[in-house]
Amino acid sequence: MLDPDEAGPRETRIHPLAVVEPGARLGTGVSVGPFCSVGAEVELGDGVTLLSHVAVAGRTSVGARTRIFPFASIGHEPQDLKYRGEPTTLTIGTDCLIREGVTMNPGTVQGGGTTQVGHHGTFLANAHVAHDCQVGNHVIFSNAVMVAGHCRVGDHVIMGGGAAVHQFVRIGRHAFVGGVAAVEYDVIPYGMALGNRAYLAGLNIVGLKRRGFSREQIHELRRAYRSLFAPEGTLKERVADVADSFADQAEVQEIIGFIREGGDRAICTPRDTD
Template sequence: MAQVHPSSVVEPGATLGEGVRIGPFCTVGADVVLGDGCELISHVAVAGRTTIGPRAKIFPFASVGHQPQDLKYHGEPSVLTIGADCTIREGVTMNPGTEGGGLATTVGDRCTFLAGSHVAHDCKVGNQVIFSNNVMLAGHCSVGDFAILGGGAAVHQFCRIGAHAFIGGLSGVENDVIPYGIAIGNRAHLAGLNIVGLKRRGFSREVIHDIRRAYRLLFADEGTLQERVEDVAGEFATHPVVHEILDFIREGGNRSICTPRDAHEG
């Protein structure tokens, strides 16, 4: 059912779905599951308790499922789960979870990871996320659906990147980025809303106008952020998109919320 090049090694116990194609000089571990139609082009190493969904395409020299880069890891039975229709380009590295993070790293469907990007242990990556070249996602991070991370961006451990957010290239992100936000710089600051992304994904002019107004209110100078969140919640009581941003802020995490740069800063 699967096509395996004679130079590749597939350990006994590996599960290969219908139509899997494994090119030359690949290695597939005993606990790996490759879904129907997966393709490993060449020189791909898939190890550990890794499950890859249907129709994933993995390019040369990707390392998927090997031991986490965490000195606290001591061989616990953690997993890496990757969804359907993902593209994993050259030199990408993805690690399974650790005991300190729930023993699981997960990646959603239809994600694209360009050359040299990295998904560390215990991360949660949503659906249709794009990592440009050399993006570095540290451990315990979460990335929402449709987020885009520009080339060379680095995300601090335990950070949250909201759905539909955009991270500029070479940004150093050390705080949580709200859904629909744009973060740029080192260290990154909030630089507005991802209007281009919203338009491309079919958000109406009225919804975009409401998000803009909510954004201005949330990051005004008056009051505390908590007070402004409650004010915006009252004004947009029945607006699901605005409440997605508010819920993200209320949920909180290990990092602070990324905010706009002070007007008095250079």
């Protein structure tokens, strides 16, 4: 039996009931199922699969081996009333899984012109990625997750079903957002945000263990977390103290850098702290 890796490139297959507009660029081994629509400026990488009833429009690039399920709307104009048809883009990385009813919109001129989705992302049914978002690698958006415009979501972030994220919010790497959380403030790397309105409920310990962080790394993160959100002093003062005390801890310094970088939103904190 021939090894699939030695079988050579697969043929591109376009179902006779699909519409692929002239100008669309399709890689090797692409499969476009029945009732799909692929716009003239779309690029589908090698091995991309559109199962059926998928609509891909605009200046959209879909990375190799990404699979998109029925009724997903990818690359249609952003849900921003200021949008006037400018030629903005949506870029989706390789090896993503995009399930039924997912919507992803391109950027706007006001937001930099592009929406970027990283590699190996999982987007379950009816999740939404709005205009000008920057989404990292290996994320998981559970069913009906809603991320509003201009948000930044780091690598390995997991969001539970029905979570909603306010415009311009940043969510740091390896963070966890609980189901049906309403996130209106930035979530630190390695943090866990729960509730409506969301509060910082500690560190994403389960996720860190699953991803191979050592006991020492997790211990140091816990120590730093307790110091950062202690009741004494202001947050600015505590950030300075932790930056000095954990100068050689890369994960802690990542949190410090995230807080100091700042953004349009405040930092999500534990209950009863600043």
